[in-house]
Amino acid sequence: MSEQAAPAKDAGTGEPPEADRFRRLAAQVVAGPPWVVTVLAVLLAMLVGAVLIIVSDPEVTATFGYFFARPSDAITASWEAVSTAYQALFRGAIFNPDATATFTDVLRPISETLTEATPLIFGGLAVGLAFRAGLFNIGGQGQLIMGAIATTWVGFTLDAPGIVALPAAVLAGLAGGALYGGLVGWLKARTGSHEVIVTIMLNYVAFLLLGYLIGSEAFRDPDNPQPISKPVNEAARLPHLFGDSLRVNAGLLLALAAVVFTWWLLNRSTLGFQLRAVGANPNAARTAGMSVGYGQTMAMLISGGLMGLVGVSQVLGTANANNALTQQIDAGLGFTAITVALLGRASPVGTVAAALLFGALQAGGREMQAAAGVSIEIVTVIQALIVLFVAAPALVRGIFRLRGEGGGSTGLLAKGWNG
Amino acid sequence: MSDTLTPTAGPAAATAAATDRGHWYVGGAMTLVGLYALWAFGLGSRTDDGAQATFNLNLVGGEGVQVPDLTVPAAPTAIALSLVCVVVGLLRAALRLTGRRRVAATTAYLVAFVAAFLVWATAGHSLNFTSVLNATVLAATPLILGALCGVLCERSGVINVAIEGQFLVGAFAAAFFASITGSLWAGLVAGSLAGGLLGAMLAVFANRYLVQQVVLGVVVNLFAAGLTGFLYERLMQTNPDYNKTMAFGAVDIPLLSDLPVIGPVLFGQNAVFYITVVLIAVVQIGLFHTRWGLRTRAVGEHPTAADTVGIRVVAMRYRNVVLGGMIAGLGGVWLTIGLNITFNKNMAAGQGFIALAALIFGRWSPLGAVSAALLFGFAGGVSVSLQPLETPVPTAFLSMTPYLATIFAVAGLVGAVRAPAADGIPYTKR
Amino acid sequence: PEEGGGGAAGASDFSACMVTDTGGIDDRSFNAASWAGMQAASKSTGAKVQYVASSSENDYVPNINRLISQKCDLVVAVGGLMAEATGQAAKANPNQKFAIVDSVSVPPNVYGMEFNTAQSSFQAGYLAAAMSKSGKVATFGGLPIQPVTIFMDGFYEGVQYYNKQKNKKVEVLGWNEANPKSGSMANSFTDQGAGKRIASNFIQQGADIIFPVAGGTGLGAAAAAKESGGKVSVIWVDTDGCESASQYCDVFLTSVTKGIASAVQTTVETAAKGQQLTGSYLGTLQNGGTGLAPFHQFDSKVPAELKAELEQIKQDIIAGKIKITSPNQPKSS
Amino acid sequence: MSLELRGITKRFGSLVANDGIDLEVRPGEIHCLLGENGAGKSTLMNILYGLYQPDEGQILMDGRELTIGGPRDAIAAGIGMVHQHFMLVPVFTVAENIMLGDERTGPLGWLDRRRARRDVAEVSARYGLQVDPDALVADLPVGVQQRVEIIKALIREARVLILDEPTAVLTPQETQELFAVMRSLREAGRSIVFITHKLKEVKAIADRITVIRRGTVVGTATPDASEVELAGLMVGRQVRLTVDKEPAAVGPDTEPAFSVEDLTVLDESGQAAVDGVSFDIRPGEILGIAGVQGNGQTELAEAILGLRPVAEGRIVLDGADLTGRSPRQRLRAGVGYVPEDRSHDALVADSSVAENLVLDLYDRPPFGRRGTMDVRAVRENAEQRVGEFDIRTASIDTPVGTLSGGNQQKVVVAREMSRPLRLLVAAQPTRGVDVGAMEFIHKRIVAERDQGRPVLIISTELDEIYGLADRIAVMYRGKIMAIVPPDTSREHIGLLMAGAHPDGPAVPDDPAEATEPAEATGADAPAGAQDTENAKGGDDE
Numbered sequence A: 001m002s003e004q005a006a007p008a009k010d011a012g013t014g015e016p017p018e019a020d021r022f023r024r025l026a027a028q029v030v031a032g033p034p035w036v037v038t039v040l041a042v043l044l045a046m047l048v049g050a051v052l053i054i055v056s057d058p059e060v061t062a063t064f065g066y067f068f069a070r071p072s073d074a075i076t077a078s079w080e081a082v083s084t085a086y087q088a089l090f091r092g093a094i095f096n097p098d099a100t101a102t103f104t105d106v107l108r109p110i111s112e113t114l115t116e117a118t119p120l121i122f123g124g125l126a127v128g129l130a131f132r133a134g135l136f137n138i139g140g141q142g143q144l145i146m147g148a149i150a151t152t153w154v155g156f157t158l159d160a161p162g163i164v165a166l167p168a169a170v171l172a173g174l175a176g177g178a179l180y181g182g183l184v185g186w187l188k189a190r191t192g193s194h195e196v197i198v199t200i201m202l203n204y205v206a207f208l209l210l211g212y213l214i215g216s217e218a219f220r221d222p223d224n225p226q227p228i229s230k231p232v233n234e235a236a237r238l239p240h241l242f243g244d245s246l247r248v249n250a251g252l253l254l255a256l257a258a259v260v261f262t263w264w265l266l267n268r269s270t271l272g273f274q275l276r277a278v279g280a281n282p283n284a285a286r287t288a289g290m291s292v293g294y295g296q297t298m299a300m301l302i303s304g305g306l307m308g309l310v311g312v313s314q315v316l317g318t319a320n321a322n323n324a325l326t327q328q329i330d331a332g333l334g335f336t337a338i339t340v341a342l343l344g345r346a347s348p349v350g351t352v353a354a355a356l357l358f359g360a361l362q363a364g365g366r367e368m369q370a371a372a373g374v375s376i377e378i379v380t381v382i383q384a385l386i387v388l389f390v391a392a393p394a395l396v397r398g399i400f401r402l403r404g405e406g407g408g409s410t411g412l413l414a415k416g417w418n419g
Numbered sequence B: 001m002s003d004t005l006t007p008t009a010g011p012a013a014a015t016a017a018a019t020d021r022g023h024w025y026v027g028g029a030m031t032l033v034g035l036y037a038l039w040a041f042g043l044g045s046r047t048d049d050g051a052q053a054t055f056n057l058n059l060v061g062g063e064g065v066q067v068p069d070l071t072v073p074a075a076p077t078a079i080a081l082s083l084v085c086v087v088v089g090l091l092r093a094a095l096r097l098t099g100r101r102r103v104a105a106t107t108a109y110l111v112a113f114v115a116a117f118l119v120w121a122t123a124g125h126s127l128n129f130t131s132v133l134n135a136t137v138l139a140a141t142p143l144i145l146g147a148l149c150g151v152l153c154e155r156s157g158v159i160n161v162a163i164e165g166q167f168l169v170g171a172f173a174a175a176f177f178a179s180i181t182g183s184l185w186a187g188l189v190a191g192s193l194a195g196g197l198l199g200a201m202l203a204v205f206a207n208r209y210l211v212q213q214v215v216l217g218v219v220v221n222l223f224a225a226g227l228t229g230f231l232y233e234r235l236m237q238t239n240p241d242y243n244k245t246m247a248f249g250a251v252d253i254p255l256l257s258d259l260p261v262i263g264p265v266l267f268g269q270n271a272v273f274y275i276t277v278v279l280i281a282v283v284q285i286g287l288f289h290t291r292w293g294l295r296t297r298a299v300g301e302h303p304t305a306a307d308t309v310g311i312r313v314v315a316m317r318y319r320n321v322v323l324g325g326m327i328a329g330l331g332g333v334w335l336t337i338g339l340n341i342t343f344n345k346n347m348a349a350g351q352g353f354i355a356l357a358a359l360i361f362g363r364w365s366p367l368g369a370v371s372a373a374l375l376f377g378f379a380g381g382v383s384v385s386l387q388p389l390e391t392p393v394p395t396a397f398l399s400m401t402p403y404l405a406t407i408f409a410v411a412g413l414v415g416a417v418r419a420p421a422a423d424g425i426p427y428t429k430r
Numbered sequence C: 001p002e003e004g005g006g007g008a009a010g011a012s013d014f015s016a017c018m019v020t021d022t023g024g025i026d027d028r029s030f031n032a033a034s035w036a037g038m039q040a041a042s043k044s045t046g047a048k049v050q051y052v053a054s055s056s057e058n059d060y061v062p063n064i065n066r067l068i069s070q071k072c073d074l075v076v077a078v079g080g081l082m083a084e085a086t087g088q089a090a091k092a093n094p095n096q097k098f099a100i101v102d103s104v105s106v107p108p109n110v111y112g113m114e115f116n117t118a119q120s121s122f123q124a125g126y127l128a129a130a131m132s133k134s135g136k137v138a139t140f141g142g143l144p145i146q147p148v149t150i151f152m153d154g155f156y157e158g159v160q161y162y163n164k165q166k167n168k169k170v171e172v173l174g175w176n177e178a179n180p181k182s183g184s185m186a187n188s189f190t191d192q193g194a195g196k197r198i199a200s201n202f203i204q205q206g207a208d209i210i211f212p213v214a215g216g217t218g219l220g221a222a223a224a225a226k227e228s229g230g231k232v233s234v235i236w237v238d239t240d241g242c243e244s245a246s247q248y249c250d251v252f253l254t255s256v257t258k259g260i261a262s263a264v265q266t267t268v269e270t271a272a273k274g275q276q277l278t279g280s281y282l283g284t285l286q287n288g289g290t291g292l293a294p295f296h297q298f299d300s301k302v303p304a305e306l307k308a309e310l311e312q313i314k315q316d317i318i319a320g321k322i323k324i325t326s327p328n329q330p331k332s333s
Numbered sequence D: 001m002s003l004e005l006r007g008i009t010k011r012f013g014s015l016v017a018n019d020g021i022d023l024e025v026r027p028g029e030i031h032c033l034l035g036e037n038g039a040g041k042s043t044l045m046n047i048l049y050g051l052y053q054p055d056e057g058q059i060l061m062d063g064r065e066l067t068i069g070g071p072r073d074a075i076a077a078g079i080g081m082v083h084q085h086f087m088l089v090p091v092f093t094v095a096e097n098i099m100l101g102d103e104r105t106g107p108l109g110w111l112d113r114r115r116a117r118r119d120v121a122e123v124s125a126r127y128g129l130q131v132d133p134d135a136l137v138a139d140l141p142v143g144v145q146q147r148v149e150i151i152k153a154l155i156r157e158a159r160v161l162i163l164d165e166p167t168a169v170l171t172p173q174e175t176q177e178l179f180a181v182m183r184s185l186r187e188a189g190r191s192i193v194f195i196t197h198k199l200k201e202v203k204a205i206a207d208r209i210t211v212i213r214r215g216t217v218v219g220t221a222t223p224d225a226s227e228v229e230l231a232g233l234m235v236g237r238q239v240r241l242t243v244d245k246e247p248a249a250v251g252p253d254t255e256p257a258f259s260v261e262d263l264t265v266l267d268e269s270g271q272a273a274v275d276g277v278s279f280d281i282r283p284g285e286i287l288g289i290a291g292v293q294g295n296g297q298t299e300l301a302e303a304i305l306g307l308r309p310v311a312e313g314r315i316v317l318d319g320a321d322l323t324g325r326s327p328r329q330r331l332r333a334g335v336g337y338v339p340e341d342r343s344h345d346a347l348v349a350d351s352s353v354a355e356n357l358v359l360d361l362y363d364r365p366p367f368g369r370r371g372t373m374d375v376r377a378v379r380e381n382a383e384q385r386v387g388e389f390d391i392r393t394a395s396i397d398t399p400v401g402t403l404s405g406g407n408q409q410k411v412v413v414a415r416e417m418s419r420p421l422r423l424l425v426a427a428q429p430t431r432g433v434d435v436g437a438m439e440f441i442h443k444r445i446v447a448e449r450d451q452g453r454p455v456l457i458i459s460t461e462l463d464e465i466y467g468l469a470d471r472i473a474v475m476y477r478g479k480i481m482a483i484v485p486p487d488t489s490r491e492h493i494g495l496l497m498a499g500a501h502p503d504g505p506a507v508p509d510d511p512a513e514a515t516e517p518a519e520a521t522g523a524d525a526p527a528g529a530q531d532t533e534n535a536k537g538g539d540d541e
């Protein structure tokens, strides 16, 4: 499955007249390059979501009961339900036109989207990086839990000013995830054990270990009856970026730094060169003198480290008010990360875009639930469908009668189980 | 038509290189663990003072032939078993065992270790061993069904990571249709069909739209979770009549169910279980002794070769993926009306992934996958059974044993596995 | 999410909104009970009620914020894990009214609701010990957390009290207050299959009364009991099982109730009347905030004498003659 | 039965693989399809067999038009095909492979294995094609696998049998055996389409010849056309028949630079694939290893690079023992390695030409310094190599997998030869490469030798070995049968390749060998060297 990157048909030089430019754009759209397919995939998924919204609203379905008597009722009611829901989605994710009060209120939706996107960026990078090295990391849950454990422990034990405490806690989280992920790569390199099995099993191990630790003397918060660890010190928390009332925090900067790092790693470093070669053709890599086992171990180590940073952003950031370990600290992010990486085609930049889209859906989905009474599960369905449609451009092109060609092109290298 | 279909020498060569010194490390680790077992299980305080370990072999309330409890002196038994571990570990380090011998040695090691552990944990208490076996079978049933689904799909060349999702839709449909029709069999059929439907979705996207199949499975899982969660909220949450508790009752098989120990475990279960047993046989025999099986395997190993002898590769894949989905759907059926449990959001709770692990662990063979599923089930059963014995091991760690044991087994016993050569590679021609 | 309201007492401008914990609205436990309380309050006062579900802990803060910006008059958070999030929101919105289930109050504007269920569980333990034919009773939890282990502690102490009083040796499987690390846990509040496995194992170890403290997971235990054909019974928690899981009523010996619904209802009603909510509510045996539910189908099987003893125990606990030592009891008690 | 193809056209994207091809196959004839690599022979036959659908054209059988929607239809019409890349499932037994698609079954689809075995035995006895029905195909030598393929076609009662380059994997003796089978089939009235680019074979067996170049029929011929005529038709220009090379400038007493001592290498199943092999190569000398595919050459090459563990023996380069070293250390020590299967072992298909050109140098200056890659250096290097080695690519950023086979091979050769070497190991260096590229690659290899490097060439094409080697070692079943001078006769080497120790003078054992002059002993220009180009392997498709 090689990527059939549809080349953006190069526009000739010289200034074309407006009409010409428009015609060319139209031609480009009809040819169905990837960005058009992605936009259409989102639309299509929203359309399916709309159908679900309609059938899930008893008031609307009631009007369908007498559809043939008075179809206008059903149509108005359906439109009403869907537009209310999607307006809420937009309001919650991007911009709230009714926000009369303050500038902060105007920015809040974007801030929420960015806050949601932050852990998804880390996670998407992690899964994508492993993919590029030919590995399927479903162990995000475990790695992020280990990262969270390490960062929490440093966060509440190290009594130091922020300039020391914060980096130390972040590094601890990174290390916790990295070691846990690296273990998988190491086992694979040493014994050939399949990373899919090992990561699944290690997820459970980490989850149980977390439960044990929360109840242990070392971690338990004696002042809190809840199953929760001691909170990390103020100094070790990631500061808000734009004032306390907006949740977006320095984790986002860290995430963007991780994007730059991952991009550099994959495209400009010798290690990244090796990882990509190992992922794309391990035999050729071996013949070229690279150690496949080392590559896999490093890939899982770094992937785990990035997952550890998800744990860091969970504990030190603003995702959770507690800034402490809880049993559900992973919040399902290990698995969402996989979808983000897939949508982002395992490339760092694509991952950022995918994380923003998913973050927006997440943030908007909450508003949709609160304001329009639409089940949050719909967001999950929409997310799944977007990825599915993007992965099957032929289907989207078929539905919209676009001309372009090319089969499935997720740009991902993990081919089959045999790598 | 890809050159990846030619048999490869490379990876095997690398593994050979890795295992070259591997036996040393592995053997050393096994010896150390064996010594630890000797110290902790054999010589620990729990087995002091001539404590006895009692294993009950009859199910409480069970009929049939009753056998006396098995009581052993804890310390000597645990010491003997630990020594077996140490010896096997030393053997493994000293000799470069290959093939069957290595598997045999590792298996002996695992059995001895587990037995030593059980004796130690039970010292001064009693443990119902038959009940452990029963729990094993109950926990393994959905895993078996999921893994059999995986066998069908992957043997014909389509990776199925969506077993979890198929469990979910199967469980939902079974609960829903059984509730509204009042018929368990209607629920069973509906659950199976729902799994098949999700299989069809997988097949279309994999074969027609050539979507990368691991990606596809993950996304289908997400879709299934969202959809069943949504329908659950919409239908069942507001109306419990759509989600009743009902289940297939146990049916004793005459005579066989009276056998000691295994009788109630294997012959005193419900219809879904018996269907599962039949399916194991059907898939195992079908795969290796029938035309369908031969063609399925050919399509998964070398689709072009199959095509050149007139086998319709893609059709074969469609058929098997849908059939597999129906079997996984039955796994979902087990989770609700097989176990007398109502549907709940995300109730598959990762068992689809464990089934996937069983499939890989069992090297894509039906019997291998069943063994792996039983191993997972056994480890789970043991960890549940030991909880009330108040071992000094915290519950969290006891609960980890199935997972740690799997990692240990995969690393030490199975090593590198080879999927069907064309698994995950869509078949296209011009 | 449903929008209730427009109930018997006519429309009202007052709106009360609830954020669920991750267990979801129909966890047959505190989320469900809280929602029941909200709905009852809506009926009686005409207040508009609404809930938003949290699918992970990351939803707590934004969900609370959303309800605030939606101008809910009272925001009810369900679950102590939300305490911090609620506290912070309260600090940022000093004029907003909050209430929280399973947590102490955070002055001045978060009203807390706590329940000392160790007291009623103590009674349940005594009852179980007395009713057991095999001399073995069992309990397991969802996760080793305080709102769970408080029940298990009380149950354990109740059995010990019975043993001391009657000079018997009834055994508790799955929990030992002195060694909480090796207690039986399902590691889930929703996995009925796990509940069934654990309960079946207890039954095989000889237990005939099981006390599952694991929300929906406990339904698996009820299923296992039902399959025993009347030999095994279950003591349900949080709500009266015969109402919340009526299909299993025939195996429920009784239930240890936690008066969440009524506490929430009262809270909403008080707020709707415009009255001040101050301090915390602590549900005890004394104020009926926790207790034993009726025996329902077991009513005839529980000897009158035992019923009297249970009543005596209740009085003794209220009077402080029986001291419950569980460290998991609410600090405010 | 006669078969006719009319105006068959097949396009792959912009590439026209078949362009209006007409072909007629008469009953009971052996029809030879001749053409160089990539001419479109396999494509045409795949169309006839239903694997591809033609864009234009018709297929007629006995004058009636035939629609072939898939292999099913072809088989039903009595067409059988032995593919260039065998269509056998490696993990199946012979019997399973043969019955696949045409199974004898009992009730419920139960496989009748006994019946299948009997059928196999019957057909193999009838045509003298010996196979063990219960052997696993993966364990069989390629020659035997080919027999399985032929039986597969015969058991389906093929009346037209297509053999796509069947001799590429056979020893000269096995080729003779195959020819005998083909003749007996012709006697039985079956037609055979025989694809090859080996002119001698064509002349030995064909009844009629059709020559294809660049997808079009450029002519037909009869077996009495001369080789030079046929070659001219096939390639479209006058071909050079020799490799330009001076005799090795080394005396027999020069110290060897590279030696392999008593080397034993195990295969996956623990058998000795290389069995106590020893040889030396002196600086400035090319040692050629001849042998039929699958006799341990692959394992030998991989062991030299360190891709396979050595069970026993030593590998010494310039006095240093390489045996325990990793592939990376060996590459650093100056070993250049061209593996036999470029797409499998040498190239990362999805990566750019530029990146593939530094695949084993990426972390050394000037390309990599302290963990960072110097993209500019990588690009400059690529521009330079592409020019120097005449690599035809749209740009250096093009994914290497989209290049033609010959150009892919040039990328590998360019990479391996652009750093200072102390030993060059090249396995099938010109497999699937066109004449021009082949000349170029051979010249580079000889130039490497002339700079005083020891060179090891492994090739299954005797012509290539004759063209390049200064000494020839013949491998059979993991052992070196003998090391002989390059003027040794083909018969002699052929017998060695078949495992026989020819003591007496080599005599042709088949009259057909007459086309092969026994006196072809000219060291530098053995007759028929023009078809060296035809060492076609598995790169297309």
Ligand SMILES: Nc1ncnc2c1ncn2[C@@H]1O[C@H](COP(=O)(O)OP(=O)(O)OP(=O)(O)O)[C@@H](O)[C@H]1O
Binding pocket: D012, D015, D016, D017, D035, D036, D037, D038, D039, D040, D041, D042, D043, D044, D084, D432, D536, D540, D541
């Ligand atoms: N599936 C395909 N997709 C694209 N191009 C193809 C495909 N199959 C063949 N070709 C191209 O069509 C041309 C003819 O190929 P074909 O395999 O028929 O050659 P051939 O004559 O059999 O050569 P050889 O002697 O090397 O086997 C080549 O350029 C080849 O690269």
Ligand SMILES: Nc1ncnc2c1ncn2[C@@H]1O[C@H](COP(=O)(O)OP(=O)(O)OP(=O)(O)O)[C@@H](O)[C@H]1O
Binding pocket: D015, D037, D038, D039, D402, D403, D404, D405, D406, D407, D432, D433, D434, D435, D437, D540, D541
């Ligand atoms: N599978 C394929 N997909 C796309 N294009 C292909 C494919 N196979 C071959 N081609 C294209 O067909 C052309 C001819 O390829 P092929 O490898 O057959 O060349 P060739 O005639 O054998 O030349 P060379 O002598 O260099 O090997 C190349 O330009 C290549 O890009």
Ligand SMILES: [Mg+2]
Binding pocket: D041, D042, D043, D084, D164
């Ligand atoms: Mg060909």
Ligand SMILES: [Mg+2]
Binding pocket: D037, D038, D404, D405, D406, D432, D433, D539, D540
């Ligand atoms: Mg070619």
